[in-house]
Structure formats: structure tokens, C-alpha cells
Amino acid sequence: MKKLLTAALLSAALATPAVADTTKVGFIYIGPVGDFGWTAGHDRARQEMQDHFGDAVETTIVENVDYGADAERVMTQMALSGTDMIFAASFGYGPDVNAVAGRFPNVAFQHATGYIQEHDNISLYDARFYEGRAVLGHIAGKMTETNTIGYIASYPIPAVISGINSAFLHAKAVNPDVTFRIIWTYSWFDPALEADAAETLIEQGADVIMQHTDSTAAVRVAEDAGVMAFGQASDMVDFGPTAHLSAIVDRWAPYYISRVQALKDGAWEAQNSWLGFADGIIEMAPWNDRIPAELQAEADALIASITSGEYHPFTGPINRQDGTPWLAEGEVAPDADLATMNFYVEGITSDLPN
Amino acid sequence: MIRLEKRKEPSTFWRIANPFLAVALTMVAGGIMFAALGKDPIAAIRLIFFDPIFSAQFGSYSRPQLLIKSAPLILIAIGLAIGFKANIWNIGAEGQYIIGALFGAGVALAFFPAPGWYIFPLMVLAGAFGGFLWAMIPAILKTRFNTNEILVSLLLVYVAERILAAMALGLMRNPDVAGFPGSRDLRRYEAAHNAELIAGTGIHWGVVAALVAVIFAYAMMTRHMLGYHIKLAGQAPRAARFAGVSPARLVVVCLGISGALAGLAGMFEVSGPGGQVRIEFASGYGFTAIIVAFLGRLNPLGIVLAGLLLGLTYIGGELAQMMLQLPGASIQVFQGMLLFFLLALDFQTNYRLRLTKGARI
Numbered sequence: 001m002k003k004l005l006t007a008a009l010l011s012a013a014l015a016t017p018a019v020a021d022t023t024k025v026g027f028i029y030i031g032p033v034g035d036f037g038w039t040a041g042h043d044r045a046r047q048e049m050q051d052h053f054g055d056a057v058e059t060t061i062v063e064n065v066d067y068g069a070d071a072e073r074v075m076t077q078m079a080l081s082g083t084d085m086i087f088a089a090s091f092g093y094g095p096d097v098n099a100v101a102g103r104f105p106n107v108a109f110q111h112a113t114g115y116i117q118e119h120d121n122i123s124l125y126d127a128r129f130y131e132g133r134a135v136l137g138h139i140a141g142k143m144t145e146t147n148t149i150g151y152i153a154s155y156p157i158p159a160v161i162s163g164i165n166s167a168f169l170h171a172k173a174v175n176p177d178v179t180f181r182i183i184w185t186y187s188w189f190d191p192a193l194e195a196d197a198a199e200t201l202i203e204q205g206a207d208v209i210m211q212h213t214d215s216t217a218a219v220r221v222a223e224d225a226g227v228m229a230f231g232q233a234s235d236m237v238d239f240g241p242t243a244h245l246s247a248i249v250d251r252w253a254p255y256y257i258s259r260v261q262a263l264k265d266g267a268w269e270a271q272n273s274w275l276g277f278a279d280g281i282i283e284m285a286p287w288n289d290r291i292p293a294e295l296q297a298e299a300d301a302l303i304a305s306i307t308s309g310e311y312h313p314f315t316g317p318i319n320r321q322d323g324t325p326w327l328a329e330g331e332v333a334p335d336a337d338l339a340t341m342n343f344y345v346e347g348i349t350s351d352l353p354n
Numbered sequence: 355m356i357r358l359e360k361r362k363e364p365s366t367f368w369r370i371a372n373p374f375l376a377v378a379l380t381m382v383a384g385g386i387m388f389a390a391l392g393k394d395p396i397a398a399i400r401l402i403f404f405d406p407i408f409s410a411q412f413g414s415y416s417r418p419q420l421l422i423k424s425a426p427l428i429l430i431a432i433g434l435a436i437g438f439k440a441n442i443w444n445i446g447a448e449g450q451y452i453i454g455a456l457f458g459a460g461v462a463l464a465f466f467p468a469p470g471w472y473i474f475p476l477m478v479l480a481g482a483f484g485g486f487l488w489a490m491i492p493a494i495l496k497t498r499f500n501t502n503e504i505l506v507s508l509l510l511v512y513v514a515e516r517i518l519a520a521m522a523l524g525l526m527r528n529p530d531v532a533g534f535p536g537s538r539d540l541r542r543y544e545a546a547h548n549a550e551l552i553a554g555t556g557i558h559w560g561v562v563a564a565l566v567a568v569i570f571a572y573a574m575m576t577r578h579m580l581g582y583h584i585k586l587a588g589q590a591p592r593a594a595r596f597a598g599v600s601p602a603r604l605v606v607v608c609l610g611i612s613g614a615l616a617g618l619a620g621m622f623e624v625s626g627p628g629g630q631v632r633i634e635f636a637s638g639y640g641f642t643a644i645i646v647a648f649l650g651r652l653n654p655l656g657i658v659l660a661g662l663l664l665g666l667t668y669i670g671g672e673l674a675q676m677m678l679q680l681p682g683a684s685i686q687v688f689q690g691m692l693l694f695f696l697l698a699l700d701f702q703t704n705y706r707l708r709l710t711k712g713a714r715i
Contacts, residue, residue, distance in 0.1 A: 026676070032681075032682060032683065033681075034683075060676050060677070060679065061675070061676075061679070062672055062675045062676050062682070063675070063681070063682035064682040064686075065672075066634065066637045067632060067634050068627070068628050068629065068632065068634075068635065068637065069422065069423075069623075069627035069628055069629075070637065070672075072627075073416075073419050073423075073669065073672070074672050074676070076415060077412060077415065077416070077672065077673060077676060078676060080411060080412060080415055081411065081412070081676065081677070092632065092634060095536075095539060095629060095630065115531075115534065155535065155633060156523060156535065157533065157534055157535065158533045158534070161533075186515075186519045186633050186634075187634070339533075340532040340533040341533060342532065342533040353519075353520075353523055
């Protein structure tokens with residue numbers, strides 16, 4: 001038995017240098033790389049990472065992979081083809097990542113925005129999108145003339161709900177009359193559905209459209225209808241030069257480079273990273289010229305205070321939608337609350353789907 | 355002068371030959387597309403059609419996966435083909451698939467965590483019943499109010515998707531995980547798990563059910579009176595009525611069978627490869643099965659081949675993306691070509707080109 005263990009350790013030690021040559025890194029995406037949004041953001045980072053390492057890294061991608069059996073199969077095939085590290089770039093891959101990671105303990109798994117971590121070869125990583133949403137909410141609250149903001153939401157999961165809450169709180173802070181209209185699409189990428197949702201919201205009086213879905217459809221609809229919109233995950237200004245006020249732009253590249261480097265150094269281990277403005281993982285797309293200069297300055301100041309840690313977007317007093325207290329005066333939301341957030345804050349009029 | 359002439363009888367030769375010809379043409383046209391994208395066309399075609407089965411590196415994993423991917427397609431397509439033969443168009447198998455999965459998972463979650471050999475059989479019955487029930491809506495609306503079953507069954511898919519979302523967020527949500535939609539993982543509940551029957555083969559109860567359905571469908575269509583009635587109603591509705599075939603009964607039977615089989619497919623998926631009720635559980639099997647039914651010429655054996663072929667293009671398509679960096683959209687175009695060429699070639703099943711002397715006016 002002891003001999004066997006020694007042999008196993010030895011072979012593991014011998015296997016490590018192989019990683020040092022060419023590291024094979026696979027990516028699976030929920031949407032097409034041409035979504036100009038979420039998946040485009042991850043693929044941008046992949047290319048930057050590839051450029052950084054040059055020949056020392058070989059990357060491969062599979063796009064449009066559905067959650068469930070399909071994702072499990074694609075990741076298994078990647079592992080079988082000698083991939084050292086797999087980035088699963090969507091929330092819903094959680095159970096599949098864990099199933100495959102259990103069978104391939106020598107492959108390092110990186111799961112974006114996930115919450116299930118049953119094996120020590122799975123790292124979770126996420127961005128504090130609610131920080132960016134606070135800035136969007138502030139701008140939206142000041143820019144709206146109808147006091148109605150439309151929000152296209154994907155799945156009722158904590159990341160999306162905390163985004164809505166953050167945007168609402170900061171819009172409300174600068175405009176007490178503001179109301180949010182929220183439409184759930186139950187999809188990350190469905191341009192037709194997102195366009196329909198945007199049209200419905202505009203009909204209901206919204207003159208600013210926010211989205212937590214990946215396509216550019218809503219920005220285009222907003223441009224045609226002459227209202228304002230924010231892009232998602234990438235700068236979508238090309239799809240609505242007048243309408244597009246800004247966007248939270250995801251910058252995963254520094255993180256991807258550090259994780260691949262760690263693997264090459266033999267220093268990779270499972271982590272759970274939640275990164276924000278301070279880490280450079282998100283930034284705002286250039287302000288549209290129609291945003292008045294003083295509002296641009298306010299937004300810049302808000303970003304600066306979040307970046308420095310001086311201000312947290314969820315600082316009490318904040319009540320839940322039903323009026324029960326959540327955060328006391330001056331209290332800052334614990335990460336655990338945000339990571340499992342399943343309630344709206346006080347003032348949002350619609351009901352959370354359940 | 356070339357003239358089109360309708361054949362007196364559809365050509366049997368072309369009916370059988372066209373699918374093979376369509377595959378060959380797809381390989382040629384797809385190869386040209388891959389070459390235009392700057393990829394090696396031979397390598398791409400080999401990755402899509404051969405490597406999932408024969409590659410030493412992937413074969414042992416992807417061969418069983420082929421069964422897992424194709425079994426629901428075949429199971430659903432068998433049911434659809436029976437209806438299509440009688441000109442009864444169930445386009446909403448996707449919805450019946452979802453409801454079947456929800457019924458099956460509902461039984462499992464109701465019993466959780468009790469052990470018991472009877473739980474899985476109950477889930478099977480519930481899954482078939484759920485799909486049957488969902489198909490009865492267009493059936494009864496058609497027989498009672500003469501609505502169009504194509505529209506009703508299709509629109510019910512969207513209703514089913516909303517019910518699925520509501521279940522994943524509400525009633526069936528896993529109470530042990532705060533804040534996230536989705537039910538318990540049925541693969542971790544032994545009494546409800548549709549596991550592999552023989553390890554490493556990919557054969558689960560859904561594969562067995564597909565095989566049984568193929569045999570039953572074949573026997574029914576060739577040996578049984580019902581099969582004769584279905585074919586008669588499709589080819590000569592008036593003659594069928596004179597022969598005493600009740601159109602209403604046929605609508606109920608055909609939609610019922612296809613609904614139950616789609617429901618079964620959903621149930622086997624949710625308790626096995628799918629694992630849990632998730633908002634995005636439905637991945638288009640119900641719609642892809644329509645292609646499988648036609649590619650298989652509505653014939654049970656043809657459907658088996660067509661289901662395996664389509665499953666192959668999915669699995670091989672992923673391999674081609676991974677190994678050659680082909681864009682995902684090019685794989686979808688490739689699959690689309692297959693159907694396009696088949697439909698185009700089917701023209702010559704019913705028509706032929708004739709050379710004639712002089713112009714006719």
C-alpha cells in the first residue's frame with residue numbers, strides 16, 4: 001500500500017513538468033462568442049490570456065453549450081483530450097462542473113458565478129456586478145424623465161437580484177419618484193425575447209432600459225424607440241450610439257492570466273474569488289456625451305468611493321420588500337447575504353417570481 | 355426542352371436513397387464551407403462522423419454518449435411518426451417532454467428520501483401519463499372544437515416552459531440550497547435515479563424504452579389493424595371514413611401515443627442524464643425529433659438510423675469545435691444542410707424531369 005502511494009505521488013510529481021510546457025486551457029460558453037455581451041467578454045479575456053502566454057498556452061472553445069448533459073459531455077471530452085484547465089463561463093454549469101471534476105481530479109476547473117464546490121479541483125470566481133449596478137442606477141435615476149426604468153432580467157438568482165436591488169436603491173436615492181418595471185426572460189441569450197421585453201417596457205413608459213441578459217437586442221430597440229439603455233458585460237455603444245449611456249464591462253483577463261500562471265507554477269489551488277472595481281475586473285464603458293458633465297463627475301466619484309472601499313453599495317438602513325429590516329443604519333451587507341440574496345428591497349413594487 | 359412531370363406513384367427507390375444522398379451532399383457542401391473557413395475539411399468531416407465512434411481517444415466515452423443523446427430523439431420521433439402517417443401533426447412534443455419530466459420528477463420528490471423499488475416504476479407511469487395528458491389538450495380541442503392541432507400543440511410548448519420555470523423556482527426547488535432555482539439532483543436519490551444499467555455503455559432505461567418502442571411501432575404499423583387504419587387515414591381520408599375509421603378516435607390515439615412517448619423521454623432524461631428540474635431543462639429534443647422522424651422516413655428502423663445520425667452530428671460537432679476551433683454556428687449550418695438537402699432531394703420522389711420535343715404552350 002505504501003509503495004503504491006509512493007508510486008502515485010512520484011507519478012504526480014513527474015506529471016507536473018508536462019504542464020509547464022504547453023498548458024491546454026478549454027472554455028465552454030453558454031452563448032455564441034459573437035453575442036457582443038457576456039460570452040464576448042469571456043472570449044476577449046481568453047484572447048488576452050492567449051496573447052500573454054503565446055505558445056506556452058493552447059486554448060480551445062466550445063460555444064452554445066446547454067446546461068446539463070451537454071455541458072457534462074463537452075467538459076468530459078475536453079478532459080479526455082488532455083486539457084489541463086477548464087473555464088466554465090456560466091452560472092448554470094454548476095452541477096455539471098462538479099460531476100466532471102469528481103472524475104478528473106487532475107484537471108483544474110474554474111467556474112464563473114457558481115456556488116457549488118464539492119471537489120478541491122474547482123475554483124469559483126465572480127464579479128461584484130452590484131457595484132457597477134449602483135453606478136447605472138444612479139445615472140438612470142437622474143436621466144429618466146418618465147421616472148420609469150425598465151429592467152430585463154434573466155434568472156432569479158442572487159447575482160441578478162442583488163443587481164436589481166443595487167440599481168434600484170441608487171436610482172431611488174437620487175430620484176424618490178422612480179419605479180422599476182422588471183421582466184424575466186428565463187434565458188441568458190435570446191435576442192428575440194429580449195427585444196420583445198424591451199418593447200413592452202417602453203410601452204409601459206420606461207425611458208431607460210437596463211438588462212441582465214447577454215444580447216444587444218434591447219440596446220437596438222431603445223435606439224429605434226428614442227429612449228436610453230445600458231449595455232451588458234461589453235461596451236454595446238455600436239448598437240445604439242445615441243441610446244447607449246454606458247455599460248458594466250467585464251474584464252476577466254487579469255484573473256484568467258493569474259490562474260493560468262498559478263497552474264503553470266504548480267501553485268494553483270481551489271479558491272472562491274469575488275472581485276470588483278478595486279480588482280479591475282469590472283469597469284464602466286465610456287459615458288455617453290448626453291450625460292451632463294456634473295452627473296458624469298458624480299458617477300466617477302461613486303466609482304472612486306466604491307473602489308477605495310469607502311462606500312459599499314449596500315449600506316443600511318435598508319429594509320426588505322415586506323418592510324422587515326435587513327441592514328441597520330450604517331451596517332454593511334455581509335457577503336454571505338449578497339451571495340444568497342433572494343428578496344427585493346423595500347420600494348420595488350413587483351413580486352419576485354417563485 | 356426539360357419538363358417536370360409528376361410521378362404516378364412516389365418512387366420507392368428515391369425514398370430510400372435520398373437520405374443517404376443527402377448525407378453525402380452535406381459532407382461535400384459542409385466540406386466546402388469548412389474549407390472556406392480555413393479549416394481542413396477532411397479532418398472536420400472525420401471528427402463529426404467518424405471520431406465519436408472510432409477514435410481511440412474519444413470513442414470509449416462518446417459511443418455511450420451517442421446512445422444517451424439519441425435515445426430521447428428516437429423515443430419521441432417514433433411517436434410523432436405514427437401521427438404524421440395519419441396526417442395528425444403533433445408539433446408540441448417539446449411541451450409533452452417537459453410535462454412528462456415534471457410528472458416523473460414530481461413523484462420522485464414526493465417520495466424523497468424514502469427508499470423503495472416501486473418509486474422508479476411509478477415515475478415511469480407518471481412521466482408517460484404527464485405527456486399523454488398534455489397531448490390530450492390539442493386532441494380534445496381538435497375533436498370537440500375542430501381547432502388546429504399544429505398551433506395548439508406548439509403554443510402549449512411555451513406554456514409548459516413557463517410551468518417548468520415556476521416548478522424550478524417554487525414547488526420543486528431544492529430546499530437545501532438558499533437562493534438558487536432547481537430541484538434536488540435525482541441522480542443522488544438512488545430510488546429515483548435512472549442510472550446506467552451496464553456501467554460504461556450509456557444504456558439506461560430510456561435507451562431500453564426507445565428500443566421497445568421501435569419494435570412495438572414496427573409491429574403495429576405492419577401487422578396491426580390500427581396501423582393499417584393510420585396509414586389509410588393518411589393516404590385516403592375518405593376511403594378510411596368509408597372503412598369505418600373514426601377520425602376523432604385516430605386523433606386521440608395518435609396524439610396520446612406520441613404524447614406518452616415524449617413524456618417518457620422527458621422522465622428518463624430528468625432522472626438520468628439531465629439530473630434535476632432546472633429552468634433550462636428543455637433543450638429542444640422535442641423539436642429535433644421532428645427532423646429525426648422525417649429523416650427516418652417515418653419508418654421505425656429509419657428513425658433509429660436518423661436518430662443516431664443526428665446524435666452523431668451533435669457529439670461530433672462539439673469535437674470539431676474543440677479540436678479544430680470551428681465556430682459553433684458552422685455546425686448548426688452543417689446540421690441545417692442535412693435537412694435542406696433531404697427536402698430538396700425529396701422533390702424527385704414525387705416528380706421527375708422529362709425531355710420533350712418542342713415547346714408546349
